[in-house]
Amino acid sequence: MRLKRYADILIFALLLIAYPLIITDNYGLNVGIFALENIITVTGLNLLMGYAGQISLGHAGFVGLGAYISAILTATYHWNCWLAMITAFVLVGIVAFFVALPTLKLRGHYLAMATLGLGMILYIFFSQLVDITGGPSGFVGIPYMRFGSLTFSSYSTIYVVTAMITFVIIWLSKNLASFKAGRIFRAIHQDEEAVVALGVNTYHYKVLVFVVSAVFASIAGSLYAHTVIFISPASFGFKRSIQLVTMVMVGGMGNIWGGVTGAIFLTYLPEFLRIFEDYDIIVYGSLLILVIIFMPGGIAGAVEDIYGKFKNTGGREDR
Amino acid sequence: MDLIQYLVSGISIGSAYALIAIGFNLIYNATGIINFAQGEFVMLGGMGSVYFYHYLHFPLIFAILSGILLAGVTGILVERLSIRPIRDASILSLIIVTIGDSILIRGIAMLVWDKNSHALPSFSGDIPIRFLGAAVSPQYIWIIVVSIISMLLLGGFFRYTITGKAMLASSVDPVAARLVGINVERVTMYSFFISALFSGMAGALMTPVTLTSYDIGISLGLKGFAAAVVGGLGRMSGALVGGIILGIVESFSAGLISSGYKDAITFGLLLLFLYMRPQGIVGEIKAERV
Amino acid sequence: MRKNLKILLVLFLLAGLVSTGCKKKSKEQQAKAKPAEENVIKIGAVFSVTGPASFLGQPEKNTALMVVDEINKSGGLLGKKVKLIVYDTEGQEQKAVMAVNRLIQKDKVVAIIGPSRSGTTLAVIPIVMRAKIPLISCAASRKIVQPVSERKYVFTVPQLDTFAVEKLYEYFNKKGYKKIAILTVNNGFGASGREQLKLLAPKYGIEIVADEIYGPKDTDMTAQLTKIKGLNPDAIVVWGTNPGPAVIARNRLQLGIKTPLFMSHGVASKKFIELAGKDAAEGIILPAGRLIVADQLPDTDPQKKLLLDYIAKYKARYGSEPSTFGGHAYDALHLLFEAIRRAKSTNGDKIVAALETIKNFPGTGGIYNLSPQDHEGLSKDAFVLVRIHNGNWELLEE
Structure with a gap:
C-alpha cells in the first residue's frame, strides 16, 4: 500500500534522474532546466487554480520579484545565494499575504482583473526602479549558485540543483493536496457556498494557497536568475503570466501531474515549433482554444478519460 | 493653463477608452463573459481600415466602414467557433479561451499584414482646436461625440427594444430566458457582433491620432477593461464615466506625478476600486464579493 | 486516479525514451548519409522576429537571408556554401538562451x-563564452562588449548610443542650448539612451530640466509634452522607436510647441516621416547612420556605393x-x-583573431576598425546629423 501511494512520486524522481543521463547535451539540459523552473511555478499556480479555483493573471510578477530580490542581494550586496533565495522566499510570501488579503475577497472576473493589475504594477516597478533593478536594460552581474567551494555554472550542475528543489516542491504540494487543506481547496473549487455552510472559513484557505503559490513562483524566479545570470523585466510581463496559466490549463487543472505535464509540454512545444517560424504564434493560439474546447480537463483529463474507457468503470470514482 | 490641458488630454484619450469599455460591457451584459480578445477587435478596426485604405485604395469612409465590419465579422467567428462550444464552462475556461482567441487573431494579423505601425488621415484635418488655452486634435472631438452617442443609443437599446431586453434577460438567467422563448444563442452572437463593431469603430477612430499596429490591442484592451470595471461592469454610462476618469488620472499622473509610473498609478486606482467599490462608480451593489 | 497517473507517467517515460532513441539514430544516419554537410559553413542567427522588438528583428532577418543568398551566388x-539558420x-531572454544553445x-x-x-544579448553571452563561438x-x-578582456568572443556592430548623444550635444553646444528636456521610451532602447543622455550632459554643460518616460504602446503623450512646455527648455530630445516618436511629433504640433525637437537614430527610416506626417516631422533633427542620406553623400564617401547597393x-x-537595423x-x-x-x-578562436585585425572596413553603420581592445569598431563619425525637410531627409552641414 505504501509503495502504491508513493508510486507516482517515485516515477517522477526516476524521470528526473533519467533525463540528464539520456540527454547530455547542453541544449537539452538547458531546456530541461527551464522546464523544471516552469514546473515549480505551475505547480503553485495549479494549487491556486485547480484546487482553490482562483485565477491569477499576474504570477509572472512574483517570479520576477523572486528573481530580482535574489539578484540584488547576491550581486549588489554579495549575500550568499541560498540566504538570498530564502530571503526572497520570505519577502515574496509577506508581499503575497498582504496583497491576498483584499484581493481574494474578489471572485471571477474581478479577481482576474485584480491579479492582472498587480502583475502590471510589479512589472512597472521592475522597469522604473532603474537604480536598483537596472531598468528595462536589465540586471547584469548575477553570480552562479555556489555551495562551499562548488560553483554551479554548468548546465548539468544547475540541473541537479533545480531537479532536487523541484522534487521537494512536488512532494510538498502532493502532501498539501491530499491533506485536509487540499480537500477543502478542492471543495471550494466545486461548491464554495456549500463549504461556507459547513462552517469552514474558505477565505483563510484561499489566502494561504495564494501565498504558497507566490512563494513557489519566487523560488522559480530565484533559480532562473542564477541560471541565466541576467534578468530583465521583459521576462516577467503579462505574456509570461498568460503562459503560466496556459500551462496549468493545457496540462490539467486540479491534478499536480497535469500541471507538471503542461509545463513540460509547453516548454518543449515552442522548441519543436521553431520549424514553423513565425507561424508558431498561430499554432500556440489555436492549441489553447482547442484544448479548452475538446479537452477541458487538459492532457491529464484526456488520459484519465481514455483509461476510464478501457476499464469500462469510468475511472473517476475518487474525483 | 497646464491643468486645463491635462484635463482636456485626459478626457480625449479617456473617451477612446470608454468606447472600448462599451464593447466589454455589451458582451458582459448578454453573456456574463469578459472577452479578453476585445482589444483585438480594436486592432482589427484600425488595421483593417488601414488595409482597405492604403492597399486596396478604398475611399476613406468606405475603408473605415469595411474595417469596422471586418471586426464585427471576426466577433461572430469568435463566438461561433470558440465561445459557443463551451458556453457552459467555468469562468476560468472562458477567460482562457478568449485569451487564446486574442493570441490567434494577433498572430493572423501579424502574418497577413505586417509588423509595422500605420496611420490614417484625420477625418477633419489636423488643425488643433483651441479651448481655454488647451489644444485638442479634431479627431478626438469625433471620438468624444461618437462615444456619447453610442452610450445613449445602447442605453436606449437595452431599455426599450425587444432584442436589447432579450440580451439583458439571457445574461441574468439563460435558462429562464430560454423558457420565455428567447434564442439565447442568437442573442449571444448578436452581442459579440455589436460589441466587435463598437470596438472596431474605436480602433478606426483612434488610428489617425494614436496610430495602429498588429499588437496595439493588448494595452488598449486592458485600459478598456479597466475603464469598464471602474465605471461598473455592464453599465453603458459606467463605461463613459470610467473611461474618462481613467484618462484623466493617466494624464494628470503623467504630467504632475511621474510619467514612468503613470500606468502603475492607473492600475493602482483600478485595484482600489476593485477592493473598495467592485460594483464601480455607477453600479449597484451585487453579490460578487464573498 | 492514481493508477491513471502511473500509466500517464509510464507513457511519458516511454515516449521520451523512444523519441530520444529515434533522434540519436537518425542523427547517426544523417552523419553517415550526408558527407556533403562538410561543404557547408553553418552560421546561426538569433533575432526578435516577432514580439515587441520585431521592428529590429524583421529587417535583420530579411537582410541576413539576402546577404547569404548573395554570397552563395558568388x-x-x-569554396563552401554558407547556410544560415535563423x-x-x-x-x-529565455527563448534567446535556448536558441543559442540549440545553434x-x-x-x-x-x-x-x-x-x-x-537584454537578449547579455543573456546569451555566458553561453558563447563557454562554447568559444x-x-x-x-x-x-x-x-555587451566591455570589459573586452571578459568578452573575447563578443562583438557588436551598431553605432553606440554614446556617439549619438555626443553628436547631438555638440550640436547643442554650437547652438547654445543649455536646458533640455528628454522624453524616452520605457524599453531597453529608451533606457540606454536615457542613461547616456544623463551621463554625458554635465560634460557638455547641459542641464536636463525634465526627464520624462512614455510606454512603448502609449497612444497619447500630450501630458508629458505639456509638462515639458511649462518648463520652457531650449530643446526636446525624444529617444524611442516607432510608433511613439511619431505620436510625440504629432502631439507637439497639436500643442503648438515651438521648441526644437530632436530624436534618436531609432526613427531613422522613411516610415517615421510617413507615420508622423509631413507637417509634424518638419524640422526634426536626429543623429543617424549614413544609410538614409546615402544619395546625398559625396561620391568620395567610402560607404556610398555599398549603401546604395x-x-x-x-x-x-x-x-x-x-532600415538602420537591417543594416546591422x-x-x-x-x-x-x-x-x-x-x-x-x-x-572560433581564429575567427576572433581575424576579426580583431579588420581595419577600415566600410559597412552600412560606418567604417569598422576592430582590435583586441575594441570590439565595437565604430566611432562618433559613424553618425551624421540629418534634418527632416519637406518629408525627406536632409544631410545637415557639418
Whole structure:
C-alpha cells in the first residue's frame, strides 16, 4: 500500500534522474532546466487554480520579484545565494499575504482583473526602479549558485540543483493536496457556498494557497536568475503570466501531474515549433482554444478519460 | 493653463477608452463573459481600415466602414467557433479561451499584414482646436461625440427594444430566458457582433491620432477593461464615466506625478476600486464579493 | 486516479525514451548519409522576429537571408556554401538562451549573429563564452562588449548610443542650448539612451530640466509634452522607436510647441516621416547612420556605393525601404565573412583573431576598425546629423 501511494512520486524522481543521463547535451539540459523552473511555478499556480479555483493573471510578477530580490542581494550586496533565495522566499510570501488579503475577497472576473493589475504594477516597478533593478536594460552581474567551494555554472550542475528543489516542491504540494487543506481547496473549487455552510472559513484557505503559490513562483524566479545570470523585466510581463496559466490549463487543472505535464509540454512545444517560424504564434493560439474546447480537463483529463474507457468503470470514482 | 490641458488630454484619450469599455460591457451584459480578445477587435478596426485604405485604395469612409465590419465579422467567428462550444464552462475556461482567441487573431494579423505601425488621415484635418488655452486634435472631438452617442443609443437599446431586453434577460438567467422563448444563442452572437463593431469603430477612430499596429490591442484592451470595471461592469454610462476618469488620472499622473509610473498609478486606482467599490462608480451593489 | 497517473507517467517515460532513441539514430544516419554537410559553413542567427522588438528583428532577418543568398551566388566562402539558420527570440531572454544553445549544440554553427536586443544579448553571452563561438551582436550597448578582456568572443556592430548623444550635444553646444528636456521610451532602447543622455550632459554643460518616460504602446503623450512646455527648455530630445516618436511629433504640433525637437537614430527610416506626417516631422533633427542620406553623400564617401547597393537590393527583394537595423545584420555578416576569409578557417578562436585585425572596413553603420581592445569598431563619425525637410531627409552641414 505504501509503495502504491508513493508510486507516482517515485516515477517522477526516476524521470528526473533519467533525463540528464539520456540527454547530455547542453541544449537539452538547458531546456530541461527551464522546464523544471516552469514546473515549480505551475505547480503553485495549479494549487491556486485547480484546487482553490482562483485565477491569477499576474504570477509572472512574483517570479520576477523572486528573481530580482535574489539578484540584488547576491550581486549588489554579495549575500550568499541560498540566504538570498530564502530571503526572497520570505519577502515574496509577506508581499503575497498582504496583497491576498483584499484581493481574494474578489471572485471571477474581478479577481482576474485584480491579479492582472498587480502583475502590471510589479512589472512597472521592475522597469522604473532603474537604480536598483537596472531598468528595462536589465540586471547584469548575477553570480552562479555556489555551495562551499562548488560553483554551479554548468548546465548539468544547475540541473541537479533545480531537479532536487523541484522534487521537494512536488512532494510538498502532493502532501498539501491530499491533506485536509487540499480537500477543502478542492471543495471550494466545486461548491464554495456549500463549504461556507459547513462552517469552514474558505477565505483563510484561499489566502494561504495564494501565498504558497507566490512563494513557489519566487523560488522559480530565484533559480532562473542564477541560471541565466541576467534578468530583465521583459521576462516577467503579462505574456509570461498568460503562459503560466496556459500551462496549468493545457496540462490539467486540479491534478499536480497535469500541471507538471503542461509545463513540460509547453516548454518543449515552442522548441519543436521553431520549424514553423513565425507561424508558431498561430499554432500556440489555436492549441489553447482547442484544448479548452475538446479537452477541458487538459492532457491529464484526456488520459484519465481514455483509461476510464478501457476499464469500462469510468475511472473517476475518487474525483 | 497646464491643468486645463491635462484635463482636456485626459478626457480625449479617456473617451477612446470608454468606447472600448462599451464593447466589454455589451458582451458582459448578454453573456456574463469578459472577452479578453476585445482589444483585438480594436486592432482589427484600425488595421483593417488601414488595409482597405492604403492597399486596396478604398475611399476613406468606405475603408473605415469595411474595417469596422471586418471586426464585427471576426466577433461572430469568435463566438461561433470558440465561445459557443463551451458556453457552459467555468469562468476560468472562458477567460482562457478568449485569451487564446486574442493570441490567434494577433498572430493572423501579424502574418497577413505586417509588423509595422500605420496611420490614417484625420477625418477633419489636423488643425488643433483651441479651448481655454488647451489644444485638442479634431479627431478626438469625433471620438468624444461618437462615444456619447453610442452610450445613449445602447442605453436606449437595452431599455426599450425587444432584442436589447432579450440580451439583458439571457445574461441574468439563460435558462429562464430560454423558457420565455428567447434564442439565447442568437442573442449571444448578436452581442459579440455589436460589441466587435463598437470596438472596431474605436480602433478606426483612434488610428489617425494614436496610430495602429498588429499588437496595439493588448494595452488598449486592458485600459478598456479597466475603464469598464471602474465605471461598473455592464453599465453603458459606467463605461463613459470610467473611461474618462481613467484618462484623466493617466494624464494628470503623467504630467504632475511621474510619467514612468503613470500606468502603475492607473492600475493602482483600478485595484482600489476593485477592493473598495467592485460594483464601480455607477453600479449597484451585487453579490460578487464573498 | 492514481493508477491513471502511473500509466500517464509510464507513457511519458516511454515516449521520451523512444523519441530520444529515434533522434540519436537518425542523427547517426544523417552523419553517415550526408558527407556533403562538410561543404557547408553553418552560421546561426538569433533575432526578435516577432514580439515587441520585431521592428529590429524583421529587417535583420530579411537582410541576413539576402546577404547569404548573395554570397552563395558568388561562389560561397572558402569554396563552401554558407547556410544560415535563423531562430526567433520573440525578444525574450529565455527563448534567446535556448536558441543559442540549440545553434551551438544541435546545429553546430561556427558563429552567431544577433541577438537584436541588448537584454537578449547579455543573456546569451555566458553561453558563447563557454562554447568559444564568436557572437556578433546587433544590439547597441557598450555593456555587451566591455570589459573586452571578459568578452573575447563578443562583438557588436551598431553605432553606440554614446556617439549619438555626443553628436547631438555638440550640436547643442554650437547652438547654445543649455536646458533640455528628454522624453524616452520605457524599453531597453529608451533606457540606454536615457542613461547616456544623463551621463554625458554635465560634460557638455547641459542641464536636463525634465526627464520624462512614455510606454512603448502609449497612444497619447500630450501630458508629458505639456509638462515639458511649462518648463520652457531650449530643446526636446525624444529617444524611442516607432510608433511613439511619431505620436510625440504629432502631439507637439497639436500643442503648438515651438521648441526644437530632436530624436534618436531609432526613427531613422522613411516610415517615421510617413507615420508622423509631413507637417509634424518638419524640422526634426536626429543623429543617424549614413544609410538614409546615402544619395546625398559625396561620391568620395567610402560607404556610398555599398549603401546604395544595399538599398537597391533590399527594395528589389522585399519591396520596402531598408532600415538602420537591417543594416546591422548586413555589417555583422560581412565582418564575419571577411574574418573567415582572412582566417581561412571556421575555428572560433581564429575567427576572433581575424576579426580583431579588420581595419577600415566600410559597412552600412560606418567604417569598422576592430582590435583586441575594441570590439565595437565604430566611432562618433559613424553618425551624421540629418534634418527632416519637406518629408525627406536632409544631410545637415557639418
